[in-house]
Amino acid sequence: MLGLHGRDLTLFLVVTALVVFAPVILNPFPIGSSLAQFNAGYPDLMQRFVIYGIFAIGFNILFGLTGYLSFGHAAFLGLGSYAAVWMFKLLSMNVIPALILSTVVAGLFALVIGFISLRRSGIYFSILTLAFAQMMYALAYSVLTPITNGETGLQLALDDPRILDGGERPTSLPVTDLFGLEMRETTVLHMGSWEFTIGAGYYFAGILMLIAFYLSIRIFRSPFGMMLRAVKSNQNRMNYTGLNTRPYTLAAFVISGMYAGLAGGLLAAMDPLAGAERMQWTASGEVVLMTILGGAGTLLGPVLGAGLIKYFENIFSKINDGVLHAWFGAVPDGMEDVLVTVFHPFVGKGWHLTLGLMFMAVVIFLPGGLVEGGTRIGRLFRRRGRNAGGAEAEAAAKHPAE
Amino acid sequence: MDAFLLQILNGLDKGSAYALIALGLTLIFGTLGVVNFAHGALFMIGAFCAVTLNAILGLSHQVTDPERTDFLGNPLQVDVPYVYDIFGESAGAWILDWSVPLAILLAIPVMLVIGIVMERGLIRHFYKRPHADQILVTFGLAIVLQEIIKAFYGANPIPTPAPDALRGSVDFGAWLGLQAGSVIYPVWRLVYFFFAGIIIAGVFAFLQFTTFGMVVRAGMADRETVGLLGIDIDRRFTLMFGLAAIVAGLAGVMYTPILSPNYHMGMDFLVLSFVVVVVGGMGSLPGAVAAGFLLGILQSFASMNAVKSLLPGIDQIIIYLVAIVILLTRPRGLLGRKGVMEE
């Protein structure tokens, strides 16, 4: 089906199911319960899951397959957002032209930046991409203000031309739509004390993420993908096998740049605003974190990593001392205070600390990311399951999963 | 001529900081072959050593001053720092005033310990891992360190003033016989520049004239051979990491009066310092220092109004632009050896 086979097909169907049922799965706690604040099933957050998922999937095509570590991918994300907002201002509030332009613009910039940066490898490549992104960030903040609106960020205005949307000047700021379907439109389903919000924007972004994910599986399993893995493994052998590595790496760079542009365009489609901080190197660092945390070079890893980090950013950061006290309310008072004090630095505003520790742990102990962790656990169970005739499991253990 | 001189001077303080951080980065890279993204965090921790000492010295207790009254006529409660009790009022006040330079004494042991713990506890296990892994794990460490500092000191910058005697500006132009008032320069920045010069000279002298330094230099050139000679190079490299941490830390301590420390200052400087290291040439100590000053001064020239009106925005991107050009035309950097870290 769809040109996917075996485990790839299963994986794709599982991810599809997760995306479709996310509003339910991510809202396991009834409203009004003390745990309701850990519900992540609201459109605004779910949109971010899938959009950053696209960003990370694209980054993984470059880093996971070819091993080229770009520290400047946020530049393409920011470019995508600016391009999309300009389309909303000039052409139409329909998201389709905006997304097409953001993908194309990001792709063109990726072509130029990649062409130059890929002349070097290793840390020099990382520094080159970083330098380009920082330059774009600095320019967006300063001299390009006419295009980017500087520190304030690019926003919609009442007197934007929007030539395709008819000449009438709106009385309030227009909203983004897909042929009339407003991105912010939501329907709330009530089921007992549970409440699930179905958002148009989320499903639109979700479908795009599924397409992006599907394409990435196809790329991973294609001869092209095999060549990219070969680039990571041994460029010298590539050259002496009659293969030109440069166009392969450049193609991967442009594809990942276009994914980033699409993600940036989608961010703007959900909330028509574009700021320079989206291009800053910390944002580039974030997508590196997502990809490594989930598992670079694996199909599911980047999606997992993006979801996890965005969940942490939005939900984990809400755990304050009050919540902690409520959690440890059952233990004796003295203990409670100790526990709260111990956990305090790691939650709420300190969630970055937990993230940093988790990231270090993954790099040190699980270079394959959470996906490798899952594989290891799965293998452990399987081995225990067939302890008697465990020869096959032994063999599998010798060759760690790719 | 005046404007020219002023721009060079303006570039010196940033250039000094770049040079000091890049020097430490290069020491670590040259000796251990590790790309340390947590080096900026060491700079930041150094700055917070100054903040900490300032806070400790400022600890005080309340005393009722019977001779003075507040506006309600009650006896006035005055805060008296403990240092006044210990050293007497005038010496105590002097110590409090000079807390930033004094923080050097605190920073040296603290940074040495942090550096050694870092090397023994983490970096050591990454010698044989790919550079990408080294970058990633030290990047994670940098996040952790800056979050710890944030948890203790909050997110806002903490002003840490220079000693009274070193505040204010000097009329640099008058010194040189130029028109008075033409080149006004803050004293502390001058102090920082000389301080950086002393540290850099110290590091070079240490490497040049001590046996320890000789072994380390030999190790930088060819680690395996030195290992074969039966010299315990590992322990020396650990100390080298401590030394690099001290250099970064001291650079941070003395920078506090110029920039009020905040938890992300390390990362801000690190990104530029990496560019500096690459421009100077990976693994070249003189290259790192030269590129640090060069880029600092270049940035200051690019900020001149005459230049900015000609090339808008050039001040924001000049360093990156130079880095890109250098990397593409001379990948080994200004003074680097060929082939270092190419793969």
Add this chain to the structure above:
Amino acid sequence: MGILEVKGVNKRFGGLQALGDVNLSVAERTVHAIIGPNGAGKSTLLNCLVGKLIPDSGSVMFDGKSVLGRKPHEINQMGISRVFQTPEIFADLTVLENVMIPCFARRDGAFRMHALRSVRSEGGIRDQAEAMLADVSMLEKAGAHAGSLSRGDKRRLEMAMCLVQEPKLLLLDEPTAGMARADTNNTIDLLKEIKDKRPITMCIIEHDMHVVFSLAERITVLAQGTPLIEDTPDNIKGHPKVREAYLGEAQV
């Protein structure tokens, strides 16, 4: 007229004349060995043939076309494959994938973006790779991680990767360096088999005289960057100049 014609090639590194006026002609479908003491310029010459180095002067013609100024991958596409001193393989890929990649390179050229085609649908390529692996008796290891192979098997795999391209000229850079005697003999047998089965020309750089004299049909002796003599193995063995320059240090 040989398949490979090297004429008047010079190469200097700073003050060192690495190659001085090298002339070499390799006849089609022969095994030609280049021997010489350390520092004689063997590796430099090889690197000039594959595009890694560019000679200061002279010409290198392969199959009637000049290779000078071309990049390694272009020269490979002309029909020259190279085996390295330490086997260069794709350690992170499976053995089968290692052999499939040169098959793709042969069919699709230096770059082709089959990004949405599945590797599974490439039955022809797969068959070709599997047949090659069977030829070097490695088919049972097709699914293994190439990095986990023994050194001997890595050498075999690298040969398979080169041979599956059906090159006109196979360059071998000390293919038995650092090998145990048994592995060396295996390699000799493998090369003999290749030579008998395929219409291939081989140019071999070797230190081990045992290997050279069991395989080569012509031998060129390099000394200090210049060819000293070129002849059949039998004549080389007895030549006084060669004994003086080279064989004195490694007894035959």
